Amino acid sequence: MPGSSSDRPALARGAGQRLLVVAGDSDVAELLCATLELAGYRIVAVKAAVDGVARLTRERFDLVVVDATLPDVTELGRTRPTPAHRPPVLLLIDYESLGRIEPELGLGERDYVTKPFRVADVLTRVQLMLRGTGAGPVRSGTVGYRDLVLDDTLCEARRGARTLDLTPAEYRLLRHLLVNTHRVLSKEQIGRYVWGDHRGDNAIEQLVSRLRRKVDQDAPELIHTRRGFGYWLGRADEV
DSSP, rough: TTTGGGGGGGGOOOOOOOOEOOOOHHHHHHHHHHHHHTTTTEEHHHHSSSHHHHHHHSSOSEEEETTTTTGGGGGGGGGOOOOOOOOOOOEEEEEEEEEOOOOOSSSOOOOEEEEOOOHHHHHHHHHHHHHHHHSSSSSTTEETTTTTEEEEETEEEETEEEEEOOOOOHHHHHOOOOOTTOOOOOOHHHHHHSSSOOOHHHHHHHHHHHHHHTTTTTTSSOEETTTTEEEEEEEEEGO
């Protein structure tokens, strides 16, 4: 059970980084704060996005965890921290609201965990965002993982020194996998992101197969199949 004593030895992942938790539900806030503190982070918690804005304008945080279902969450879009102070944001969001995840929050890199969330998923995403081992901005306009880099300004992808010749659909698929590093994406999620609707399984399997041949010419393999669930990108030895 998440938060049980059997989980605790694996929670010590932080190194004293400061996290701002923005959650109105007291049970959710208590679970997040207790878990993240046990994991080695220093936590500041507020109940409303407007209070989060106030803290961000006068304090530095390494990461912000936000309940995206808060009624005033758009207030975060009105703050513009200085370029040197743009903490990444982890959104806690309902699956049905994923299509509305795009509005700018005025902060840094974004990731999400769907609600109801598992504590282990939150810890994993926090760790990856803080350590930079998952997808994140390599420079302005790019996302990357190890030697695999996608440049949105040029619509170009590279693996090491090799440029990948991708179709628009392959490019969109690779981007979706990169910003969800180490997270399994279902065929339905992939279809809706790449084409705007759910295509047949065969079309998605063929698309993934074509992309895998282009990306994984170089070792180690980065695109993997989780049979019965979907596909994910990352180093298998880092899972």
